[in-house]
Amino acid sequence: xxxxxxxxxxxxxxxxxxxxxxxxxxxxxxxxxxxxxxxxxxxxxxxxxxxxxxxxxxxxxxxxxxxxxxxxxxxxxxxxxxxxxxxxxxxxxxxxxxxxxxxxxxxxxxxxxxxxxxxxxxxxxxxxxxxxxxxxxxxxxxxxxxxxxxxxxxxxxxxxxxxxxxxxxxxxxxxxxxxxxxxxxxxxxxxxxxxxxxxxxxxxxxxxxxxxxxxxxxxxxxxxxxxxxxxxxxxxxxxxxxxxxxxxxxxxxxxxxxxxxxxxxxxxxxxxxxxxxxxxxxxxxxxxxxxxxxxxxxxxxxxxxxxxxxxxxxxxxxxxxxxxxxxxxxxxxxxxxxxxxxxxxxxxxxxxxxxxxxxxxxxxxxxxxxxxxxxxxxxxxxxxxxxxxxxxxxxxxxxxxxxxxxxxxxxxxxxxxxxxxxxxxxxxxxxxxxxxxxxxxxxxxxxxxxxxxxxxxxxxxxxxxxxxxxxxxxxxxxxxxxxxxxxxxxxxxxxxxxxxxxxxxxxxxxxxxxxxxxxxxxxxxxxxxxxxxxxxxxxxxxxxxxxxxxxxxxxxxxxxxxxxxxxxxxxxxxxxxxxxxxxxxxxxxxxxxxxxxxxxxxxxxxxxxxxx
Amino acid sequence: xxxxxxxxxxxxxxxxxxxxxxxxxxxxxxxxxxxxxxxxxxxxxxxxxxxxxxxxxxxxxxxxxxxxxxxxxxxxxxxxxxxxxxxxxxxxxxxxxxxxxxxxxxxxxxxxxxxxxxxxxxxxxxxxxxxxxxxxxxxxxxxxxxxxxxxxxxxxxxxxxxxxxxxxxxxxxxxxxxxxxxxxxxxxxxxxxxxxx
Numbered sequence: 001x002x003x004x005x006x007x008x009x010x011x012x013x014x015x016x017x018x019x020x021x022x023x024x025x026x027x028x029x030x031x032x033x034x035x036x037x038x039x040x041x042x043x044x045x046x047x048x049x050x051x052x053x054x055x056x057x058x059x060x061x062x063x064x065x066x067x068x069x070x071x072x073x074x075x076x077x078x079x080x081x082x083x084x085x086x087x088x089x090x091x092x093x094x095x096x097x098x099x100x101x102x103x104x105x106x107x108x109x110x111x112x113x114x115x116x117x118x119x120x121x122x123x124x125x126x127x128x129x130x131x132x133x134x135x136x137x138x139x140x141x142x143x144x145x146x147x148x149x150x151x152x153x154x155x156x157x158x159x160x161x162x163x164x165x166x167x168x169x170x171x172x173x174x175x176x177x178x179x180x181x182x183x184x185x186x187x188x189x190x191x192x193x194x195x196x197x198x199x200x201x202x203x204x205x206x207x208x209x210x211x212x213x214x215x216x217x218x219x220x221x222x223x224x225x226x227x228x229x230x231x232x233x234x235x236x237x238x239x240x241x242x243x244x245x246x247x248x249x250x251x252x253x254x255x256x257x258x259x260x261x262x263x264x265x266x267x268x269x270x271x272x273x274x275x276x277x278x279x280x281x282x283x284x285x286x287x288x289x290x291x292x293x294x295x296x297x298x299x300x301x302x303x304x305x306x307x308x309x310x311x312x313x314x315x316x317x318x319x320x321x322x323x324x325x326x327x328x329x330x331x332x333x334x335x336x337x338x339x340x341x342x343x344x345x346x347x348x349x350x351x352x353x354x355x356x357x358x359x360x361x362x363x364x365x366x367x368x369x370x371x372x373x374x375x376x377x378x379x380x381x382x383x384x385x386x387x388x389x390x391x392x393x394x395x396x397x398x399x400x401x402x403x404x405x406x407x408x409x410x411x412x413x414x415x416x417x418x419x420x421x422x423x424x425x426x427x428x429x430x431x432x433x434x435x436x437x438x439x440x441x442x443x444x445x446x447x448x449x450x451x452x453x454x455x456x457x458x459x460x461x462x463x464x465x466x467x468x469x470x471x472x473x474x475x476x477x478x479x480x481x482x483x484x485x486x487x488x489x490x491x492x493x494x495x496x497x498x499x500x501x502x503x504x505x506x507x508x509x510x511x512x513x514x515x516x517x518x519x520x521x522x523x524x525x526x527x528x529x530x531x532x533x534x535x536x537x538x539x540x541x542x543x544x545x546x547x548x549x550x551x552x553x554x555x556x557x558x559x560x561x562x563x564x565x566x567x568x569x570x571x572x573x574x575x576x577x578x579x580x581x582x583x584x585x586x587x588x589x590x591x592x593x594x595x596x597x598x599x600x601x602x603x604x605x606x607x608x609x610x611x612x
Numbered sequence: 613x614x615x616x617x618x619x620x621x622x623x624x625x626x627x628x629x630x631x632x633x634x635x636x637x638x639x640x641x642x643x644x645x646x647x648x649x650x651x652x653x654x655x656x657x658x659x660x661x662x663x664x665x666x667x668x669x670x671x672x673x674x675x676x677x678x679x680x681x682x683x684x685x686x687x688x689x690x691x692x693x694x695x696x697x698x699x700x701x702x703x704x705x706x707x708x709x710x711x712x713x714x715x716x717x718x719x720x721x722x723x724x725x726x727x728x729x730x731x732x733x734x735x736x737x738x739x740x741x742x743x744x745x746x747x748x749x750x751x752x753x754x755x756x757x758x759x760x761x762x763x764x765x766x767x768x769x770x771x772x773x774x775x776x777x778x779x780x781x782x783x784x785x786x787x788x789x790x791x792x793x794x795x796x797x798x799x800x801x802x803x804x805x806x807x808x809x
Contacts, residue, residue, distance in 0.1 A: 163682075
């Protein structure tokens with residue numbers, strides 16, 4: 001069994017006073033019908049194309065923008081505001097600097113476009129000729145990809161208070177499937193879009209987040225989430241919503257597997273609006289019959305250990321770098337820091353020494369964090385070093401500083417703590433002659449990197465060992481598991497994994513001590529019961545083994561191996577009648593269970609022709 | 613003769629009155645041009661008279677301005693704190709501020725203080741405010757002693773503090789009540805009032 005424990009982090013806009021309403025009306029009419037001069041900027045000709053493309057996706061009814069911007073009169077009613085917020089690039093919200101590796105759906109205005117807004121307002125914001133007006137933008141009403149195959153709504157709403165600091169709330173959605181399905185898209189309907197800053201789905205295959213709920217379906221608070229998984233199933237997809245998100249299906253071949261016992265955890269960032277808001281998100285699931293054939297992986301660079309920022313420090317730098325063990329295509333990138341983050345940058349240094357900018361956000365703003373997808377995949381060959389460099393400002397000059405006066409800040413999951421994370425969605429290149437799944441090589445390299453960064457990182461030792469074990473590197477795997485157990489002697493999973501590895505290496509005596517330790521901490525650990533029974537069998541301690549097999553069968557009645565091995569141990573002690581029952585159960589569970597069938601045939605013969 | 617002399621004088625007086633009457637008849641037009649704030653129901657409002665010798669406080673808002681909306685709980689709290697000590701009004705701007713829309717907005721945001729409309733920007737001009745939400749504080753002698761931001765929660769659009777560290781509106785009302793020096797005027801962050809015509 002391999003295991004991996006992974007931590008996953010989880011357009012608004014606003015003339016001198018008029019002496020009388022009648023005069024205002026006349027002036028407005030005059031503005032509308034004023035004949036534009038050659039140099040004059042008009043709404044219909046110059047401004048509408050920009051507003052329709054960049055602003056209207058959010059500034060329309062039902063979307064995040066606080067007012068619509070679909071007509072001349074609506075734009076005129078906010079003309080100065082528009083000129084001001086575009087001049088500072090507050091709107092449209094787009095944090096990354098321009099770079100050769102373009103992002104999809106970039107919302108960055110050019111300097112010329114910004115200047116047009118300024119001139120339009122300076123020239124009394126005239127409407128211009130009706131013939132110049134481009135067609136009104138068209139938006140899909142309702143679900144963006146058509147009616148979803150399944151819609152699931154959060155069981156209980158969350159009420160956001162009228163005032164207070166930003167809130168991070170998690171809703172757990174139980175996968176509405178009775179068998180494994182493949183997802184080509186998930187549309188997130190986060191609730192009132194005017195108060196939701198962003199939303200992010202985490203795939204919780206082990207239902208590990210549920211224990212944080214006070215009662216099933218209640219949801220729970222928390223900015224960052226830790227999702228645990230006991231199977232090698234690396235995080236692979238970003239399901240991210242921010243205002244104006246244009247939903248696109250996952251690329252061909254990259255469907256997401258959705259098993260029946262999977263939870264989808266929706267982490268949403270809410271900002272109080274001044275009145276209480278009831279938030280009850282829903283998800284639209286779109287299935288496909290096409291199983292995944294391409295398997296992207298989310299890689300994480302981070303250096304939370306470096307985060308120990310003294311109060312008043314204006315320029316605190318955190319770095320990390322990781323060298324790719326395989327060729328990959330970089331599909332998307334997600335930088336993440338909290339309120340002290342100032343300048344976030346990531347680069348790729350290719351084996352030939354050339355450097356590619358992956359992203360640079362010179363003025364980080366947590367409120368506008370986003371997953372950025374590249375317009376075209378960025379090829380990064382094996383040996384490429386990806387590096388991140390984040391700068392933090394813990395002075396009182398940083399108005400977003402959660403502490404007044406500033407205080408020492410270290411890494412943590414609360415919004416007043418900090419983070420230095422960079423997530424990359426990569427698609428490893430594969431070829432038929434590859435001995436190992438390149439995802440495993442990536443995970444192994446990532447775990448090794450984390451062990452080097454932090455020798456006290458339990459999860460890194462554990463994950464590295466698991467990957468080594470899967471590759472058959474038993475000796476090194478055992479060493480890594482040993483270090484994991486040294487770091488957390490009471491961890492049942494680690495003790496079990498070390499015991500299982502020792503058993504596989506033929507070191508049954510040592511295995512028994514770690515497996516017993518695992519059971520001491522967690523008697524209902526099926527794997528430890530089963531592995532300990534196997535270890536005892538290898539030492540021909542059948543009676544003891546039978547007890548642990550029985551425990552394993554009780555814990556997981558549908559496990560064919562446990563039934564078959566219990567049958568085997570019983571047969572060894574001469575209890576052929578009961579052994580037969582368990583071989584038969586194993587075959588009921590799995591009719592192709594070879595060992596159970598062979599043993600059943602063997603003991604059936606013995607039962608029919610008892611040895612003298 | 614004296615009588616006869618007297619009569620023309622009376623005629624003269626009554627002519628004067630008549631002239632005055634003509635002037636008065638001409639005034640309604642001129643009065644319509646004079647800027648006036650309105651109560652939410654559309655009737656003319658004179659908040660300074662209503663303040664009855666107490667300080668008068670105005671907070672300018674717009675129903676579609678997200679920043680002035682976010683301030684609603686604080687504006688309500690401050691107004692409640694000075695109930696009976698100062699006249700306190702919300703001033704709605706923008707052509708969308710109908711009586712019904714104001715009533716709905718006040719209900720949604722939990723406002724309990726009286727609201728006015730200022731379609732002609734009479735109060736805007738007198739209070740010298742530029743954006744919503746900005747506030748203006750007049751002392752008991754109707755002198756403008758403060759206009760500007762409520763506090764420093766917002767530094768700029770998109771850049772807010774977790775909590776304000778200065779409280780200009782509160783300080784200004786205290787100054788109006790006690791005669792102490794008001795805080796210096798500081799511009800608010802929000803939505804341009806000039807757009808709300």
